[in-house]
Amino acid sequence: MKGSYRQRGCKCPPEHKKCTCGALWEFRIDLGKDPLTGKRLTKEKGGFETEKAARQAAAAFWTDYQRGMAATRGDRKTVAGFMKEFLEVTLVNEIGSTTYENKLAIMENHIVPQIGNLKLQKVTHADLQRFVNTLVAEGLNPGTIRNIMRLVNQTLRHAVVTGVIFTNPAAHVKKPGYKQKTHNVWTKEEWTKFLTSSAKSRLYPFYLIALNTGMRPGEILALDWDHVDLKRRVIRVDRTVVYTKSKGIEIKPSPKTDSSNRSITIPESVAAYLKRLKLGQKLSRLNLIIPGQRSDIVYNSALNKGMKNDIEAAGVPYITPHELRHTHATFLLSPKPFGLGIGIKAVSERLGHASTTVTLNTYAHVLENMQDAIAEALEETQTITNM
Incomplete structure (x- = not known):
């Protein structure tokens, strides 16, 4: 904002540093050129007792003016048009490529068909509540x-x-209740049986790392030998495998959160296994611990198929590759003798969650069992006498 401020009609002598005659302040703002005439446009207003008041009034006017201009420019925009622009210009730089493609799919499959043609400035809370109600009725x-x-x-x-709209009509729309999904996990006995059975599987390193670190599948498949310090028994996690229709499969920096970038200490036995694996392994082009067979990187489809076959051979309950992560977390959190009873903060950091709240919400059912274990442990310490 270009502007100037002065006291109009001040009669004080030049040597006076401050005005004592009571002259009022005014502001003058440059609004740019008139698009029709090409002349400069200005806004002037006076009557302010202090320079600070004049500056505040100028700032308030400028904000209203800009919002009004933005609203004028946006009066023909539809929900679909503005959302597409928002995704392609702004959000694309803030999220990972896979998340971006998912949001594009959500827009095209659900939002555009039902509310895409609504004028952005005319969308109401009622419009959006009806939209949600329709989605519920469709059984989503x-x-x-x-x-x-x-x-x-x-x-x-x-x-x-x-400044295209003044309030967000979606702010208080009621959505259906959502209960956190519980995951299938293995007991320590099932976990041990599976690792014993799959010891010769090409995917055994994946299983061993997943069950002992809780890393996400994409993080493990992106793991190269440069990210493993076998002497210190530390794995550095800062990359993941992503797949997009536009670029195919690739390794990128972890797009989740800053907390996703972390270091994980592994057991001595796991470090010893990885050391033997490295010595006997042919170096792949990307130096990956688990390289692909037909491509540099293992595809999710190959991982899912291979793990399903290994599970059937081991005779243990079926779980997904991602549920190996949940098995690890559940074992850490579960009270003894079912697990290790590790504190929530340490587990949250190991998993790379953004906060302990995420961990609490994901493993609430495990923590409920911990309350029972605490009560039982306290019972063993009681010395209450009968009255």
Whole structure:
């Protein structure tokens, strides 16, 4: 904002440093050129007792003026048009490529068909509540509906920030309740049986690392030997495998959160195994611990198929590759003798969660069992006498 401030009609002598005659302050703002005439446009206003008051009034006017101009520019925008622009120009730089493609799919499959043609400035709370109610009636999973509305909310918040609309009509839309999904996990006995059975499997290093670190599958498949310090028994995690339609499969920096970048200490036996594996392994082009057979990187489809076959051979309950991570976390959190009873903060850091709240929400069922174990442990220490 270009502007100037002065006291109009001040009659004080030049040698006076401060005005004592009571002259009032005014502001003058440059509004740019008139698009029709090419002449400079200005706004002047006076009557302020102090320079500070004049500056505050100028700033308030400029904000209203800019929002009004933005609203004028956006009066023809639809929800679909503005959301597409928001995704392609702004959000693409803030999220990972896989997340970006997922949001594009959400927009095209759910949002555009139902509310895409609505004028952005005319969308109401009632419009969005009806939209949610329709999604519920269609039988969509509550988690999916929440993801859809998360994108709607993000878009409308951006519209507020950029001055296209003044309030976010999605802010208080009621969404269906969502219960955190419980995951299938193995007991320590099943875990041990599986590792024994799959010892000669090409994917055995994946299983061993997953069950002993709780790393995400993409993080393990992106792990190269440069990220493993076998002397200190530390794995450095800062990359993951991603797949997008536009670029295919590739390794990128972890797009989750800063906490995803972490160091994990591994047991001595795991470090010893990895040392033997490294000595006997042919160096792959990407120096990966678990390279692909037909490509440099293992695809999810190959991982899922291979693990399913190994599970069937071991005769243990079926779980997904990602549930190896949940098995690790559950074992750490579960009270003895079922697990190790490790504190929530340490487990959260090992898993690379953004906060302990994420860990608490994901493993609430495990923590409920811990309360029972605490009560039983306390019972063994009681010395209450009968009255």
